[in-house]
Amino acid sequence: MKASLEDIARVAGVSKMTVSRVLRGASGFSDETRDRVLQIAQNLGYVPNRLAAAFGADQASTLVGMCVPRLTSGLFGHVLDGVDRALTRLGFQLMIGANNHSLAEEEAWIRQVVSWRPAGLILSGRTHTPATVDLLRLSALPVVEIWDLTTRPIDLAIGFSHVDCGVEMGQHLIRRGRRRIGYLGALARADVMGAARLQGLQQALQQAGHPLEAVEILHDAPGFYAGYYGLEMLLARAPELDAVAFHNDEMAIGGLAWCQKCGLRVPEDIGIAGWGGMEAASILPRRLTTTQVPTTAIGKAAAEALVARLQGANIPEVTVLPTRLIPGETV
């Protein structure tokens, strides 16, 4: 990678400042100069050095860091997709990391990323270590916290309320006549947001006079298989349950598979509810009752809010993109 502004300038017989202006699309040069410079840059195979640009003038950074809980999550895949498309369109680059539901890993990742002087950060969730919060405050970086709402975001927040998701689902189950309800989750004490949904569920059931009967939280990835064997465990302990709410759709679909294997009829013998609104939920033989989450929209909104903020726009501190409970045929 040899050619620099200087090289182009020399060949073009102008100063490197003029070349810089042309290449950045600024103003202050004649059409003729522009054409010549562009031509030469092309010939020389010039590749700009963003490192130098961002270093020399820190507001020139077009790097955005984003941290998700897990890179293998279907839901966050869509969030990432929303972010990526928006950022690409806006001329930004995406640096990514997973925190594996650990605040300490998030902190470590943020430290690394911040040292690259990004233009801004997108974080998943509202809980961070105190050191993380300090670091972010000190760096004065634009930060969008997505996925979960927070009354007092570090900077901006875009998401929805997980507690409300739980409440809604609880009310739905009661409305459907379910009375002995269980919950199957995963990733004990790591997934704060799953815990919030559980809490909302408990609240609603309590209030309806039919408190949650059994809870099982697996120490496992919240996938199909965990739902499959987890439901077996849960029902072994609490065979009388007439409905089970799952951490997410993948686990719920796993649960459905187990029901089918055992000859348990859904929804007659037992009701099954998921969360997340994955595509498969809508084409199962019986459409899964679930909560649809605006994943791509959140990603897009987060990226756009961040960039708008960089450009000085006034963005509301908290943006709510509501979820929607989709009554299916499984409860």
Add this chain to the structure above:
Amino acid sequence: MKASLEDIARVAGVSKMTVSRVLRGASGFSDETRDRVLQIAQNLGYVPNRLAAAFGADQASTLVGMCVPRLTSGLFGHVLDGVDRALTRLGFQLMIGANNHSLAEEEAWIRQVVSWRPAGLILSGRTHTPATVDLLRLSALPVVEIWDLTTRPIDLAIGFSHVDCGVEMGQHLIRRGRRRIGYLGALARADVMGAARLQGLQQALQQAGHPLEAVEILHDAPGFYAGYYGLEMLLARAPELDAVAFHNDEMAIGGLAWCQKCGLRVPEDIGIAGWGGMEAASILPRRLTTTQVPTTAIGKAAAEALVARLQGANIPEVTVLPTRLIPGETV
């Protein structure tokens, strides 16, 4: 972000070079100096400026760029996870992009990323625009092409043969007594690797004397729903099929859902085969016949190969991580 090496040096009463050495864990300072410097750095809330470091000495870059076809792909989610974990462990940062199965988008993304002077690149697939190849050759960056094999990689390749996947599946179907076989794919002319699997399938069936009877390639994302309605379309055109191979597991599961809805028995009335080995495939009421792909392993291997190469190790040009056909109960 105020504190720089200079600031620490001033407070510590040493030169910034000494501070640099301490902070980088190099040698050439007393224990006492080290402790003092570290303490002061901590107090000052020093955050290193990697931009400056990488700019001043390009071999200091710890940025790795990775481009995947789609961020919403379950398979690539696992590849990314493998890459991310390995890179994090090795002290590198990950810059990411999606090419949406477009070589032009890949080229655009690579141009952006290369301007950040990364330490290396991980690309998905072996096909690139000529300009991309030129750019990569010129930049002399370490490049790992994953997912697909290539006889002549730009630099390094880690993956498996999609044609072989198709051949194996074709042979399996024949062995199971299927004679009138169809294929349901998606993303016409965009997904080169899906096309390679189809080609392998065709080859094997041809050779066995029972050429592929019908092919349907949807212009849609290769998800559950595409498999669902796509199978309906395919069977409307070719009702006599006794087996259908799908682009991937998600589509196959969608196809299974359609069969169930229509009362088609699997595998008696029709055989269903997927590709990819997603988790759900193993817990379906009837275990899906599919091909397992070593996603995480490929990601991990790619990251490790890249870093090893940066450190001067001698890496084989092509590494094969084989896939495995998993006979299930659906064909």
Add this chain to the structure above:
DNA sequence: CTGAAAGCGCTAACAC
């Protein structure tokens, strides 16, 4: 419309 000068924060190379 164009150019010259200064400096961003760090590290390599070399001196002491």
Add this chain to the structure above:
DNA sequence: GTGTTAGCGCTTTCAG
């Protein structure tokens, strides 16, 4: 064990 010097490629600022 420690310091000095130079320079990475760009943009900002100020002069023409």
